Amino acid sequence: SDEKVQLKKKIADLLTEKKAVLVAHYYVDSDLQDLAEETGGCVSDSLEMARFGRDHAAKTLVVAGVKFMGETAKILSPEKTILMPDLDATCSLDLGCDPDEFAAFCDAHPDRTVVVYANTSAAVKARADWMVTSSVGLDIVAHLHTQGKKILWAPDKHLGSYIQKQTGADMLLWQGSCLVHDEFKGIELEILKESHPAAKILVHPESPAAVVALADVVGSTSQLINAVRTLDAQEFIVATDNGILHKMQMAAPNKKFIVAPTAGNSATCKSCAHCPWMAMNGLRNLLHVLETGENQIQVDPDIGRRAKLSIDRMLDFAA
Numbered sequence: 209s210d211e212k213v214q215l216k217k218k219i220a221d222l223l224t225e226k227k228a229v230l231v232a233h234y235y236v237d238s239d240l241q242d243l244a245e246e247t248g249g250c251v252s253d254s255l256e257m258a259r260f261g262r263d264h265a266a267k268t269l270v271v272a273g274v275k276f277m278g279e280t281a282k283i284l285s286p287e288k289t290i291l292m293p294d295l296d297a298t299c300s301l302d303l304g305c306d307p308d309e310f311a312a313f314c315d316a317h318p319d320r321t322v323v324v325y326a327n328t329s330a331a332v333k334a335r336a337d338w339m340v341t342s343s344v345g346l347d348i349v350a351h352l353h354t355q356g357k358k359i360l361w362a363p364d365k366h367l368g369s370y371i372q373k374q375t376g377a378d379m380l381l382w383q384g385s386c387l388v389h390d391e392f393k394g395i396e397l398e399i400l401k402e403s404h405p406a407a408k409i410l411v412h413p414e415s416p417a418a419v420v421a422l423a424d425v426v427g428s429t430s431q432l433i434n435a436v437r438t439l440d441a442q443e444f445i446v447a448t449d450n451g452i453l454h455k456m457q458m459a460a461p462n463k464k465f466i467v468a469p470t471a472g473n474s475a476t477c478k479s480c481a482h483c484p485w486m487a488m489n490g491l492r493n494l495l496h497v498l499e500t501g502e503n504q505i506q507v508d509p510d511i512g513r514r515a516k517l518s519i520d521r522m523l524d525f526a527a
């Protein structure tokens with residue numbers, strides 16, 4: 209619509225004027241994803257968002273995603289201003305891993321190397337030895353396992369048990385989950401697969417084991433989009449947030465995509481296949497923070513310095 213075009217133009221102009229860059233995740237509104245690319249920002253998975261923000265010369269980063277992504281950007285670049293369209297956009301994994309309870313869990317198992325998922329608070333990262341994202345978690349735990357390390361993993365139980373099965377590492381798991389991916393159902397997916405025998409199944413590893421077991425490809429959002437480009441198939445069943453379909457359709461306009469079955473449909477299940485916190489990012493609140501400078505991400509400098517050590521370990525490993 210005209211209004212949308214005008215909003216996008218205003219935002220693009222303000223980004224230039226303020227020497228700011230937009231860093232977006234694949235689950236946010238497609239208008240924000242397009243805008244990020246059109247204005248020299250990026251749209252990517254959590255690992256690439258962290259790297260892009262760290263390496264970009266802009267003094268201000270606008271992070272369209274959820275809180276942990278903004279915090280990671282701030283931890284890696286404390287001198288930059290980090291803005292987010294809505295500071296209440298969080299993540300069920302982050303909410304389900306209270307820093308004090310987590311510290312007590314770590315204290316009870318001092319013999320274990322602490323590996324945490326990116327989807328956590330700065331305080332949890334500060335207590336960890338390693339932070340990982342879905343794109344490199346498996347490789348990093350495999351590496352620690354060959355060194356004979358025993359792992360304490362938090363917070364996603366599904367990603368943790370997937371990595372545990374793949375690597376054979378000794379992993380003690382925190383019992384968190386993603387409210388979006390937890391809703392994908394194995395039996396229903398099996399039935400859907402029967403009616404689409406040629407379709408390849410793409411699964412984010414935050415999904416339950418019964419869903420991961422049916423996957424042709426398990427990976428981060430970037431890895432799943434890459435699979436659409438490289439796999440010789442015309443049809444894909446996708447078990448992750450439906451925001452990803454925008455990029456998948458752009459990557460392969462002639463291919464067909466079906467969202468994997470969830471417990472309910474959009475009428476009965478608000479978070480089915482779409483993250484309610486990612487959905488808080490829009491053109492209007494993005495424009496508002498650029499105009500006002502509101503919604504700056506702050507991380508306690510001492511916590512930030514400690515959290516940076518665990519993030520840098522991953523970035524060095526993945527370099």
Ligand code: 13P
Binds near residue numbers: 428
């Ligand atoms: P990716 O790092 O794979 O983009 O995942 C982030 C996330 O929050 C998935 O739910």
Ligand code: SF4
Binds near residue numbers: 301
């Ligand atoms: Fe967190 Fe799940 Fe939303 Fe990703 S999709 S931000 S893991 S609640």
